[in-house]
Amino acid sequence: MLHAIWLIVRKDLTVEVRSREIAYTTLFFAVSCVLQFAFALVKEGKPPEDGAAGILWIAIAFSGTLALGRTFERERQSETLRALLLAPTARPAVYLGKLLGIVSLLVLTELILTPLVSFLFQAPLLVHPIWLFAVVISGTIGFSAVGTLFAAMLVRARSRDVLLPVLLYPITVPVMIAGVRGTAALLQPEVDLGIVRFWVALLLSFDVVFITLALWTFEPLMTD
């Protein structure tokens, strides 16, 4: 199973290195989103108080939805998702491979997005880089865990581009809230690491719940 997961992740990253389609569109969309917020909300060089955390997570959610859609569109065009499901490996390996590929692409986007938000909104996001990494990565995994399942499930639905955010956003509201609150806690003048730890623990528990549910439901959802 680990071998299959690794092959799928490497295949997704190789395809992306060749086409750069998802990286460019996701990054372009995320940067545009942050710039528009900056133009709208930063007045006379003063950003809104605690706005950076929300703006960072809006950009992650929107660009993540775009990346999810494009990743599975790629598998739909030549029906390669069916070929993956035919492989002699447990079908959840396909889910985990796709999930890791999407998380890798989103982390790449976040590596550029986070310093940009920090700069434009004068937010000390990078003062506690390890805790910031823990909040962002655990939130990204939770969001992508649900998104990967839904995107795979909707791959043959005619209105998949509409249905994906409609299904995804309500269910990932807890992840978004915990992500925003955890990031906002890191922006306080005196950071209380106990609070940050609480939000990270909550995000990790969402990750465990979402991934477990997805692994449980992936095979029956994809078989029919």
Added chain:
Amino acid sequence: MNAFDTGGPAEAGHDAALDFDDVIVDDVSRHFGRRRALSRISFTVARGEIVGLLGPNGAGKSTMLSLLATLMRPTSGRIRFGALDVETAGERAPRLRGRIGVLGHDLFLYPELSARENLAFFAGLYNIRDANRAALAALQRAGLADRADDQVGSFSRGMRQRVALERALIHDPRLALLDEPFTGLDDASAAALVERLKVLRDSGAIIVVATHDLDLAEGLLDRAVFLRDGRVAHTAARPEALRSTYRAVMGKGGA
């Protein structure tokens, strides 16, 4: 070394314990909501046989292949691979899939990857020990060794079809399910495919072909199952004069 050649795990894709000598489709129906795609289909395919699923568009040929590939479940009825019922296969289902090869109407290839990378990727998924070597050997068989490192997206439909066929057969499956395998092939490639299928049959594979191309299927099939509106309209062993039989079975018109 190819990007997709990892060496792979020790075992090959074959599993003697999961081998089977026949596939039995027993009173299978498949509904999509209120629409009946297949209704009470029964037939058996044994090792060393090529069975053709023939019928017009919408007759249920591709749905039947999806059911045989375990990508769908029957609404009712059973499909058995030898003694193994796919519904009760449980943890053995992945190993069963390892004995099935599918050529879909869509080709299951990544256009951004080269022909060799595509084949090595799927060889890796099927636990073939030396995925890169298997990919190169498959490309030799397809007559595309000189285009091994070209992206599949730059290939003609016929070339992609040949790569896709090798992808479907790279793990030497017991059951080969081929949906319109002659699409896009020139005369020489189609003739080569016919010969390849005969060799596969002689080696003991079970082959199910869904096709509209009655001329190419003529002389190839050991049995023809004619589907119409999701039902078996007629079966014929060692069918001859396929086109006239098809016309007679399907009523006016024909393929």
